[in-house]
Amino acid sequence: MIEILQYEFMQNAFAAGILASVICGVIGVYVVLKRLVFISGGIAHFSFCGIGFGYYSGINPTLSTIVFSLLAASAIGGAKHKAKLQEDTTIGILWATGMALGIIFIGLSSEYAIDLFSYLFGNILAVSHQDLIIMAILSGIIIIIVALFYKEFLALSFDEEYSTVMGLPVQALYILLLCLIALTIVVLIKIVGVILVIALLTIPATTSRLFSHSVKKMMIISILFGAIYTSLGLTISYYLGFASGATIVLVSGSIFFIILVLRNIFHIK
Amino acid sequence: MDTSHDDVISLEHVWVSYNESIILKDISLQVKNKDFLGIIGPNGGGKTTLIKTMIGLIKPHNGRVKILGQDPNRSRKHIGYVAQKNYHESNFPISVFEVVRMGLCGKKGFLKRYSSKDDELVLQTLKVVGMTKHSDKEIGHLSGGEQQRIFIARALINNPKILLLDEPDVGIDANMQSEFYSLLKKLNKNMTIILVSHDLSAISKHVKKVACINQEIYYHDSKEIKREDIEKAYGCPIDLIAHGVPHRVLEEHE
Numbered sequence: 001m002i003e004i005l006q007y008e009f010m011q012n013a014f015a016a017g018i019l020a021s022v023i024c025g026v027i028g029v030y031v032v033l034k035r036l037v038f039i040s041g042g043i044a045h046f047s048f049c050g051i052g053f054g055y056y057s058g059i060n061p062t063l064s065t066i067v068f069s070l071l072a073a074s075a076i077g078g079a080k081h082k083a084k085l086q087e088d089t090t091i092g093i094l095w096a097t098g099m100a101l102g103i104i105f106i107g108l109s110s111e112y113a114i115d116l117f118s119y120l121f122g123n124i125l126a127v128s129h130q131d132l133i134i135m136a137i138l139s140g141i142i143i144i145i146v147a148l149f150y151k152e153f154l155a156l157s158f159d160e161e162y163s164t165v166m167g168l169p170v171q172a173l174y175i176l177l178l179c180l181i182a183l184t185i186v187v188l189i190k191i192v193g194v195i196l197v198i199a200l201l202t203i204p205a206t207t208s209r210l211f212s213h214s215v216k217k218m219m220i221i222s223i224l225f226g227a228i229y230t231s232l233g234l235t236i237s238y239y240l241g242f243a244s245g246a247t248i249v250l251v252s253g254s255i256f257f258i259i260l261v262l263r264n265i266f267h268i269k
Numbered sequence: 270m271d272t273s274h275d276d277v278i279s280l281e282h283v284w285v286s287y288n289e290s291i292i293l294k295d296i297s298l299q300v301k302n303k304d305f306l307g308i309i310g311p312n313g314g315g316k317t318t319l320i321k322t323m324i325g326l327i328k329p330h331n332g333r334v335k336i337l338g339q340d341p342n343r344s345r346k347h348i349g350y351v352a353q354k355n356y357h358e359s360n361f362p363i364s365v366f367e368v369v370r371m372g373l374c375g376k377k378g379f380l381k382r383y384s385s386k387d388d389e390l391v392l393q394t395l396k397v398v399g400m401t402k403h404s405d406k407e408i409g410h411l412s413g414g415e416q417q418r419i420f421i422a423r424a425l426i427n428n429p430k431i432l433l434l435d436e437p438d439v440g441i442d443a444n445m446q447s448e449f450y451s452l453l454k455k456l457n458k459n460m461t462i463i464l465v466s467h468d469l470s471a472i473s474k475h476v477k478k479v480a481c482i483n484q485e486i487y488y489h490d491s492k493e494i495k496r497e498d499i500e501k502a503y504g505c506p507i508d509l510i511a512h513g514v515p516h517r518v519l520e521e522h523e
Binding site for chain 1: 324326342345346348350352360361362363364367368371372374375376377379380382383407423
């Protein structure tokens with residue numbers, strides 16, 4: 001363990017994993033409790049056109065991904081009460097058109113998209129010092145906003161209709177929450193990629209629900225599980241030479257299932 | 270339709286439709302201060318829509334709704350609302366205490382934390398509905414009737430002038446039902462209560478006035494509902510037996 005930490009890219013990778021665990025722990029709880037898994041998948045895949053646009057225009061892909069994922073979040077949140085289309089239909093359309101746009105942009109760009117694969121499946125080993133700084137800033141923003149609006153987000157997730165009745169600006173809060181999910185996704189894409197993002201948003205929070213009876217506790221335990229999953233996955237991928245993002249996801253999924261089976265065997269409630 | 274001063278709720282020629290089918294047709298209804306109005310009607314007759322229109326969750330495409338003389342969106346803070354289904358995720362990790370305290374969220378304002386005074390108010394309100402001992406329990410671990418009381422507490426914590434209850438007696442057994450209605454009776458001393466129910470006999474026993482709704486409203490500002498009204502509303506003859514009650518819902522059948 002000490003030996004692998006002597007490389008700077010490994011230090012960065014572990015730091016990125018811990019940062020990701022913190023925001024996944026917090027935001028993932030909302031994704032799971034408010035059942036935003038499909039929406040999060042839609043935002044993640046739509047943001048792929050941000051990556052493509054970055055390549056095409058020469059802008060830093062992380063920055064263009066931030067813009068595009070926030071656009072997707074606002075569109076989905078804004079359409080919720082207005083569009084005649086069903087929400088899951090809207091998301092499905094965004095999901096696929098975003099990916100398609102991304103592919104066209106990349107095809108148009110002169111530069112050969114050498115790390116395209118890392119955006120799809122993540123490459124935590126390629127996290128640079130600058131990436132870490134961007135991730136830290138995004139994480140800071142996310143944590144501060146959640147801390148400020150904790151009681152409103154709790155009301156929104158638990159009972160949206162009653163929140164409306166109480167006069168809370170439900171739609172604005174909902175869009176804000178989706179934007180936080182979008183920012184989280186931007187951070188996570190570095191680590192597990194567009195396609196596997198959903199795993200880190202759901203598995204730590206779902207595991208932690210088994211051990212917690214309040215939203216706050218659920219967040220804290222979820223952060224711990226996230227940290228265990230990413231660090232363990234990273235270590236295993238280093239020694240076995242597996243793809244890091246995929247290994248992290250598999251480790252998360254496996255530990256979750258083991259805990260689930262053990263609980264059922266021992267009938268722990 | 271004349272609107273007098275003590276009308277806490279006033280609907281004038283309200284029409285509501287959804288996807289081009291009419292749900293509420295020309296509804297006019299005046300509810301007076303400290304009334305206890307029961308709303309009955311067949312499934313799909315528009316009972317829930319009527320309640321949601323009163324609270325401003327549904328906008329009528331024609332007609333006017335006034336709550337305490339104002340638009341529902343402005344006077345909403347005076348309404349306590351208990352929705353029909355506890356659409357809350359029963360697996361949601363939240364304690365009874367937190368659910369009731371959530372009722373304060375709207376008027377608390379952004380960036381403010383709940384104070385110890387708020388917490389005290391939560392405990393007092395839980396006492397009113399007799400649920401103090403469940404304060405720390407997860408809401409999903411309570412029975413349907415207990416949950417209902419918690420949601421009433423959440424509605425009561427703001428000390429509303431009007432309490433709107435949409436089918437609150439679903440999932441409550443007979444024993445709890447009488448307890449439940451005596452709680453409402455107690456609350457009715459201080460506030461106007463409107464209660465939607467499918468249970469005609471329960472309504473007939475406990476409320477002061479009855480309205481029957483099926484697209485159109487049948488209401489005579491009293492507990493009397495004409496047999497033909499009920500039959501028109503339900504679309505078939507209804508036998509209504511009010512159990513051992515000194516007052517009746519239907520007028521004498523000739």
